[in-house]
């Protein structure tokens with residue numbers, strides 16, 4: 006003889022008040038757990054490999070990010086014109102660009118200042134970043150040689166003066182916003198303009214990096230060692246994928262331990278909360294369980310009915326949460 | 327004449343030990359989390375709260391990473407109300423391995439030691455006559471490569487006075503790839519939270535001279551720390567400095583030290599809000615678990631309450647016992663959680679010192695945490711207490727519980 | 728010792744009214760041992776609860792141990808109960824988390840006795856009911872008869888004037904019931920306690936000095952003294 010499923014359902018409605026409390030308890034537990042999962046997902050996402058495996062990044066030796074790096078014009082010329090590993094496009098031009106990078110102060114629409122990445126790009130940059138679905142949503146790309154910029158779709162709604170037609174002032178020079186672009190990766194949060202114009206406006210004599218599409222079969226590790234030991238153009242040479250993953254690991258153990266700790270503590274709280282709530286329901290009804298057993302329902306079926314009840318209140322709450 | 331049978335509380339806690347343990351654990355976990363999250367936020371904002379009131383910071387209006395021309399130093403010094411100007415340049419190097427990254431600043435040693443007299447305290451200096459501070463001042467003047475380091479940093483790497491500290495520069499690499507050489511001539515501890523004990527300060531002229539030999543670009547400086555003389559309006563001095571450079575070559579952005587630090591806090595974006603939300607949600611969820619548990623505990627003792635009343639205990643006594651039980655469970659949880667946070671904070675600091683160098687659980691945080699455990703106990707005990715107080719003895723005795 | 732004068736008690740549940748006692752008169756002198764019998768639902772427990780100050784009458788006067796209970800506040804009633812009454816219930820009603828001696832000590836907290844004296848008094852009361860060797864046992868570790876004897880020890884520990892027992896033998900077998908009745912008789916005869924006992928058990932009722940019969944809230948003719 007099994008306990009009818011109807012028993013669980015009836016109980017849920019009959020014991021409405023205590024069920025309501027239990028449901029709230031479980032909803033909060035589920036909420037916390039959802040938070041844990043979201044946090045975990047966020048982290049998995051952060052550490053997911055990104056960036057192209059065939060794109061190479063050239064930085065100053067020792068620099069661990071663009072912000073710390075500097076690449077001189079001579080170095081850029083030597084690499085872009087002469088490096089063997091760089092692939093060519095259909096017109097026979099090297100698929101490489103030297104880029105300027107600077108995090109500049111801008112005002113948030115919600116008030117307050119924040120850092121917005123500004124990237125001076127070259128004509129070839131557009132072709133190089135095309136693999137990440139680089140797409141012009143509005144307006145046009147900057148005219149080369151003009152004080153014009155395009156803004157990433159990720160900042161338009163967040164930062165002041167970032168709509169097409171606005172003007173952004175960099176130190177003493179005004180740049181006109183002529184377009185808005187979308188990109189799958191982090192570039193959607195940047196402002197792009199002609200590298201030469203930016204270097205002039207910001208009085209920055211060097212590039213921050215060279216990015217290039219490398220020929221298939223390029224051995225980044227061996228080549229990296231060669232560049233490091235090169236007397237004439239000592240550079241740090243790594244794949245874009247490795248560069249991006251090193252950016253995450255730089256955030257490094259701090260963030261990892263922090264999130265790990267949070268996940269463990271929150272998970273513990275959630276599980277304990279669920280146990281306490283369940284314990285409360287079962288203890289409150291030991292009498293009822295006893296009666297059910299006494300009437301002759303087998304132990305297993307009583308247990309199943311209870312499990313069903315806790316699951317169904319869990320699930321319904323889980324869905325609404 | 328009526329005594330209160332407090333031992334009943336102890337008995338209940340002991341007999342229902344599963345429930346007691348679970349509840350104490352969940353409250354302590356929640357408050358541990360609360361303390362730690364709060365400490366992350368307060369250690370971020372401490373530098374803002376404890377900034378010196380007469381110190382202002384001049385930086386480029388374009389970007390924190392753009393350097394200002396060195397001749398700004400003299401121009402700023404001539405602004406009325408400016409008492410002293412100290413260059414402060416981020417160095418961005420590491421010791422032996424990139425993992426050992428910490429903050430290093432190139433500073434004007436004499437001005438710096440005077441400006442930071444109230445912010446840090448020298449605890450170790452080379453042998454000699456005079457105060458520790460005087461000995462450090464002399465030692466810094468004597469050696470171009472002299473540096474002072476925070477106690478936490480010195481302990482971490484085992485540095486003593488006189489030890490050489492070679493640092494590899496990431497922003498300022500030497501052209502031959504070799505390390506910059508520094509010598510420890512002083513160890514300090516923070517007196518205020520706007521300074522941490524994980525930082526190294528060294529002479530700006532060492533940086534300047536070395537870079538001048540190495541490269542042909544002009545040398546700049548990221549920030550100037552300015553002390554405003556007493557009797558001068560800070561806002562006016564700020565406006566006057568910015569007005570000086572409004573036509574370049576580099577526009578400046580001058581702000582109080584507090585606002586400057588707040589800029590760094592805002593780099594952490596919504597972290598404080600995020601932490602606050604998590605902490606709030608957990609505490610709320612736990613409150614509900616405890617409320618549920620206490621209601622159950624009360625329901626189980628309806629009959630006991632009836633018996634107590636029949637024996638002549640007043641409604642108030644019966645109710646008080648319930649409330650005390652709820653409060654003691656939560657306060658024990660609070661003590662455990664808060665204590666744990668306090669014990670763990672050293673270890674957490676070691677792990678997060680790069681991003682949160684001043685991580686330490688503040689006494690206020692611990693007090694708030696304990697206050698919260700008390701509040702949870704009172705709130706969770708409220709409904710059961712009222713219920714038991716209102717209970718008519720006859721009905722209580724009739725119940726099955 | 729116990730005196731009811733024109734006592735009325737009506738229960739209201741929802742819209743229904745249930746008149747349990749209509750103008751009941753009852754007189755029990757000090758030192759008496761009265762058994763109260765009658766069919767289920769006739770109002771026996773109601774009388775006991777009124778006499779013990781656990782419930783209040785709608786009208787009429789309830790006086791016990793020379794105090795009138797009608798107009799007392801719940802706090803005053805509680806203190807009065809502590810001084811003058813001892814309860815014995817059908818289902819014992821010991822506090823499960825406390826052991827025997829702690830259960831008996833409990834009512835003594837409402838007396839001026841100090842800790843050590845309370846303990847001595849509790850052990851003395853347990854001695855009277857013959858359970859000196861079960862001080863540390865919890866209710867769950869005792870037999871039904873032993874539980875009821877602990878409950879009786881708890882009822883007499885404060886040396887009350889009146890003992891109110893609601894079917895004290897209802898949950899016990901014959902032999903154990905006899906032991907408990909033996910104890911109640913001793914309390915009445917040796918310690919001079921006034922006892923009002925509700926029972927269904929004729930054998931138990933026969934041990935009392937006299938028996939009152941209650942039917943539909945009225946005492947059968949001639950049984951009121």
Ligand SMILES: Nc1ncnc2c1ncn2[C@@H]1O[C@H](COP(=O)(O)OP(=O)(O)O)[C@@H](O)[C@H]1O
Nearest residue numbers: 738739740747766767768769770771772773774
């Ligand atoms: N709190 C109450 N509310 C409503 N009815 C009650 C209440 N207490 C007792 N009664 C009713 O009063 C009647 C007398 O109860 P009681 O004195 O307990 O009877 P007895 O003890 O003689 O069996 C019963 O019909 C019972 O259902």
Ligand SMILES: [Mg+2]
Nearest residue numbers: 771772773893
């Ligand atoms: Mg009855």
